[in-house]
Amino acid sequence: MTFATIVFSIDNGVALLSLNRPEQLNSFNGQMHAEVREALKRVRQDASVRVLLLTGEGRGFCAGQDLADRSVAPGAEAPDLGQSLEQFYNPLIRSLRELPMPVICAVNGVAAGAGANIPLACDLVLAARSASFIQAFCKIGLLPDSGGTWSLPRLVGVARAKALAMLGNRLSAEQAEQWGLIYRCVDDAALRDEALSLARHLASQPTYGLALIKRSLNASFDNTLDQQLDLERDLQRLAGRSHDYREGVAAFMEKRPAVFKGN
Ligand code: T3D
Secondary structure, eight states, X not given: OOOSSEEEEEETTEEEEEEOOGGGTTOBOHHHHHHHHHHHHHHHHOTTXXXXXXXXXXXXXEOSBOGGGGOOOTTSOOOXXXXXXXXXXXXXXXXXXXXXXXXXXXXXXXXXXXXXXTGGGSSEEEEETTOEEEOGGGGGTOOOOTTHHHHHHHHHOHHHHHHHHHXXXXXXXXXXXXXXXXXXXXXXXXXXXXXXXXXXXXXXXXXXXXXXXXXXHHHHTTSOHHHHHHHHHHHHHXXXXXXXXXXXXXXXXXXXXXXXXXX
8 A cells, every 4th residue: 555645654663654634734534544554554563663653744733533524414414423433543542552662642733633632542742832732522512532531531630631622722732741641842843853863762672661661551540559560560570581671681780781672
């Protein structure tokens, strides 16, 4: 498959996936969903990939669903949005959460609707200072999807989650950082370089161990302390059998830089 609505490349362990429908602020249509899905499949299947960097082309990151595909003629049957979530958005969110490697999201501009919640399914979110997050759903009679009703209260608390979801106001990248919605806000001109440099750093680190960190932290809000302690025990057992753990300890003892292979 060649890509028309995304830009996709793999270089030195870093997969770069950039949404590329800038005239529609990178809103999702069926083709973009299919291409993103294919790119994520390649990321999963290519053993050389150790980090995914997700971003967008143009002045927006993503404006959610392409609403041009949702106009309903008077008297016509309503689209089945549940089917759309089941078929497109939910698998995308699950795929990002379950990818066994760090996923960085560089939010280059406005992120609205599903486009505001897709970054929240990633592991490290950087945003350009001029970017903003809008839970636009309420303005068209919908509720936040793409995991928004799950991640928002966990990240910013129920009071702020409800205000964001019910008012649909624009949240600046700086405020998003202060509220703990995202990791870091950086100057617009520096965003791509900062995100790439973070991605290249992570691609040289113990990927398997990072994937276990992701798995354990993703599970923590749904576990009791006892369950989480058991999970840490089980995952640390796996980590302890990895090449990179052996190498990390050997490098420390020999006072030399470690050379991690990712497994
Ligand atoms: O439907 C399902 O499958 C269920 C799943 C739903 C998930 C969802 O994401 S629902 C929420 C959908 N998204 C929105 O409601 C956001 C709509 N967009 C906006 O509110 C605004 O565009 C923004 C706040 C994001 C940005 O505003 P602004 O003033 O910076 O830009 P603009 O002028 O509104 O948009 C620029 C162009 O992008 C414009 O096209 P034009 O006039 O230059 O030809 C606009 O129509 C287009 N655009 C922006 N968002 C969408 C879009 N085109 C189609 N769909 C969009 N979502």
